[in-house]
Amino acid sequence: MVTPVLTPTTMTFFERFETDILSGKKTITIRDETELHYVPNSVVTVSTLETGREFCQLAILAVEPISFSALSDFHAEQENMTLAELKQVIQDIYPGIDQLYVVSYKLVGQL
Numbered sequence: 417m418v419t420p421v422l423t424p425t426t427m428t429f430f431e432r433f434e435t436d437i438l439s440g441k442k443t444i445t446i447r448d449e450t451e452l453h454y455v456p457n458s459v460v461t462v463s464t465l466e467t468g469r470e471f472c473q474l475a476i477l478a479v480e481p482i483s484f485s486a487l488s489d490f491h492a493e494q495e496n497m498t499l500a501e502l503k504q505v506i507q508d509i510y511p512g513i514d515q516l517y518v519v520s521y522k523l524v525g526q527l
């Protein structure tokens with residue numbers, strides 16, 4: 417029996433990231449292993465985690481593994497944060513997790 421792997425068509429963000437996503441200032445999202453199955457060249461509909469309100473569509477460009485210790489100023493710049501801010505955000509969301517995934521995307525359109 418082959419288990420089909422479905423391409424994710426949705427993604428959620430905390431509401432506090434919406435403005436930076438819609439302005440193009442935030443172009444990556446760093447997720448844990450539960451969200452590594454996004455597929456390059458696919459499009460996802462984005463909603464807020466808090467209320468489920470849909471606010472944009474994103475084209476997935478790449479999904480690349482990274483360890484927490486390898487997070488750099490370049491990642492922080494793509495998140496529109498300082499590196500210290502980014503590390504705190506990731507530690508708050510994924511406490512104690514070292515294996516992470518950088519999901520790169522481009523804004524397709526606001527909903």
Ligand SMILES: CC(=O)Nc1cc[nH]c(=O)n1
Pocket residue numbers: 428429430433444445446447465509
């Ligand atoms: C809902 C959620 O996990 N949101 C995240 C997590 C990590 N980065 C990010 O931009 N958004």
